[in-house]
Amino acid sequence: MSGVTFIRVPNKLAQLTRGKGGIAVGEAVKRANAALEGLKDASVAIIDEQLAEIDRLFGPGNPDRAGLSLEVLYDQASKIIDAGGGLPGSGLEECARAVCDLVSRSRAHNTCDWDAIDVHIATLKVLRAQGQNLTAAQRRTVLKGLSDVTAKRAGEG
Amino acid sequence: MASLRRMLDGDKLKLEGIHFLLVDDNPHALDIMAQVVLGFGVRNMTKVDGAAAARHAILRGGIDIVLTDGQMPGENGYQLTEWIRREAPESARYVPIVIITGHTPQSDVTLGRDLGANFTIAKPLVPRVLIQRLFWLSHEDRQFVQSDAYMGPDRRFRRLGPPVGTDGRRSGDLKGEVGEASEPNLSQAEIDALMKPAKVVL
Numbered sequence: 001m002s003g004v005t006f007i008r009v010p011n012k013l014a015q016l017t018r019g020k021g022g023i024a025v026g027e028a029v030k031r032a033n034a035a036l037e038g039l040k041d042a043s044v045a046i047i048d049e050q051l052a053e054i055d056r057l058f059g060p061g062n063p064d065r066a067g068l069s070l071e072v073l074y075d076q077a078s079k080i081i082d083a084g085g086g087l088p089g090s091g092l093e094e095c096a097r098a099v100c101d102l103v104s105r106s107r108a109h110n111t112c113d114w115d116a117i118d119v120h121i122a123t124l125k126v127l128r129a130q131g132q133n134l135t136a137a138q139r140r141t142v143l144k145g146l147s148d149v150t151a152k153r154a155g156e157g
Numbered sequence: 158m159a160s161l162r163r164m165l166d167g168d169k170l171k172l173e174g175i176h177f178l179l180v181d182d183n184p185h186a187l188d189i190m191a192q193v194v195l196g197f198g199v200r201n202m203t204k205v206d207g208a209a210a211a212r213h214a215i216l217r218g219g220i221d222i223v224l225t226d227g228q229m230p231g232e233n234g235y236q237l238t239e240w241i242r243r244e245a246p247e248s249a250r251y252v253p254i255v256i257i258t259g260h261t262p263q264s265d266v267t268l269g270r271d272l273g274a275n276f277t278i279a280k281p282l283v284p285r286v287l288i289q290r291l292f293w294l295s296h297e298d299r300q301f302v303q304s305d306a307y308m309g310p311d312r313r314f315r316r317l318g319p320p321v322g323t324d325g326r327r328s329g330d331l332k333g334e335v336g337e338a339s340e341p342n343l344s345q346a347e348i349d350a351l352m353k354p355a356k357v358v359l
Contacts, residue, residue: 026166032196032284081259
């Protein structure tokens with residue numbers, strides 16, 4: 001191999017962060033979580049807005065959905081992930097991530113599996129309505145069922 | 158590895174003097190990022206909505222760390238990372254880069270690593286996860302590697318030794334061939350003493 005250089009760069013971050021003073025990590029996390037509380041309502045509003053749009057555009061009720069770009073769905077699911085902290089423990093962000101996986105898979109195989117998309121949209125709605133009331137085991141079961149559907153459909157493809 | 162030591166709640170970090178560059182096209186995600194670092198005591202930050210604005214901020218100078226979204230329309234966070242490592246002014250080329258992204262397939266995590274990002278974090282952003290990465294970065298002892306194919310922090314985190322079938326490139330790399338022993342073998346008792354479990358403080 002030619003021209004590989006190892007460079008020892010002074011760690012500026014270490015110089016700046018490890019002097020006297022500063023804030024204890026536990027306290028910093030507490031303050032950051034408190035600061036995020038102020039954005040919680042906005043996060044929930046964004047989640048609801050994106051869910052409604054996903055259902056309107058990509059749900060079975062839209063006869064023209066086949067003409068839409070799945071990149072829009074990917075973008076909407078990404079926004080749910082971004083705001084997922086607004087409904088902690090609901091499993092919504094994992095489900096939205098599964099939507100992104102599904103779109104990526106569709107992109108790679110140049111296919112569009114509407115049955116799988118319907119299942120994902122239905123799961124998003126269930127988790128929005130009941131996700132925070134489910135036990136961790138119940139949420140895992142719901143999400144596992146989702147990934148099984150995707151894997152099975154991909155296997156059939 | 159020392160740089161990945163477990164962080165304790167009592168460990169201290171002094172972040173008020175660090176200039177953060179926060180990059181995300183989604184205004185709400187940018188607000189979340191900003192609130193989290195403000196909570197950490199950061200006083201100096203530049204928030205931008207895309208890679209082009211991030212490049213301008215970097216060219217102005219003074220940025221100590223970059224937190225960027227991975228997926229952005231147009232030029233994304235991965236391309237920004239590549240630009241910083243390859244084309245940014247020398248003073249900015251080695252800044253720590255953390256990619257924060259919603260969709261994290263293994264291929265994207267690998268891409269970020271291979272373009273020179275220090276870490277990739279999955280959204281939604283969790284304060285404890287981010288501060289753990291900042292803590293690791295503040296204890297970072299990885300060298301930078303510069304070659305035609307790669308520019309960024311050494312990707313060999315775990316130090317598992319040189320790739321199989323090679324002698325390695327580090328001065329401390331041991332050769333695969335050990336050769337004849339130059340001293341008498343250790344007794345079983347001596348081996349047991351070496352293996353004696355020590356108290357682990359977590």
